[in-house]
Ligand SMILES: NC(=O)C1=CN([C@@H]2O[C@H](COP(=O)(O)OP(=O)(O)OC[C@H]3O[C@@H](n4cnc5c(N)ncnc54)[C@H](OP(=O)(O)O)[C@@H]3O)[C@@H](O)[C@H]2O)C=CC1
């Protein structure tokens with residue numbers, strides 16, 4: 001392909017003034033193969049009308065808008081790190097316009113997940129609670145560990161995030177729980193324990209416990225503890241910045257470039273399936 005034939009991947013970013021939105025605007029600018037073609041935010045956002053690059057100091061020529069139809073027009077992809085209700089509104093507009101979607105948002109209900117699965121019959125979607133390579137490799141390690149320690153080990157999942165995070169446990173912690181439960185032939189819905197207080201009784205050996213810490217500017221720490229008799233194994237991942245989430249999202253965009261429908265996750269994108 002000659003330089004004259006080069007067509008950048010035209011990407012719109014939802015939640016463009018948010019923590020992840022700003023990382024994505026920067027990552028797209030630095031990418032070489034992607035181009036920012038739209039930027040969305042909610043009508044109440046003070047960022048509406050501003051250049052999407054204004055926060056990082058370098059203008060992009062793309063103004064942030066709350067008009068979903070206009071903001072998406074001309075884009076082939078939307079990357080969404082917002083809130084579940086926002087993602088669903090964006091999803092419906094993506095279906096109307098035939099725009100492929102990368103969903104990083106967490107905290108969906110089962111009904112919302114079902115609507116996303118239905119939409120993936122007409123557009124291609126990558127959805128994952130964590131886009132980083134390290135977390136997805138950690139999920140593979142957890143699968144292996146859980147198969148080897150399916151009896152005799154109590155499993156507890158501990159996660160820590162910044163003070164602004166609104167959902168708990170994190171989407172990543174829940175995914176870790178699902179992977180471990182599945183590897184052990186359990187269903188997380190039947191064995192998850194999300195809170196303990198007062199006289200709880202002895203620990204049910206089949207349970208998977210969750211503990212949530214919120215504070216300061218912690219980007220995202222996850223540990224799965226396998227506590228046995230006479231030994232403990234801890235498998236941990238710690239993010240020290242959000243760049244890995246943004247780079248993973250751009251890998252998801254490239255993966256979707258030749259897809260027209262289907263629901264995928266980062267195992268598909270990274271070849272970990
Ligand atoms: N999959 C992954 O790898 C990762 C996932 N996440 C997830 O991404 C999501 C966003 O995280 P983060 O960037 O830290 O959050 P922020 O609050 O910093 O950003 C969210 C953005 O979405 C906007 N927004 C809020 N409500 C709506 C709505 N109803 N419709 C559309 N847009 C809305 C916000 O606008 P305003 O500020 O004006 O409210 C803001 O611009 C969370 O669910 C988080 O768990 C985060 C990091 C990595």
Ligand SMILES: O=C(O)C1=N[C@H](C(=O)O)C[C@H](O)C1
Pocket residue numbers: 106129130161165169170171172173219220221
């Ligand atoms: O809200 C965040 O910040 C993060 N959310 C994701 C989650 O809920 O797992 C991913 C990462 O941990 C950061």
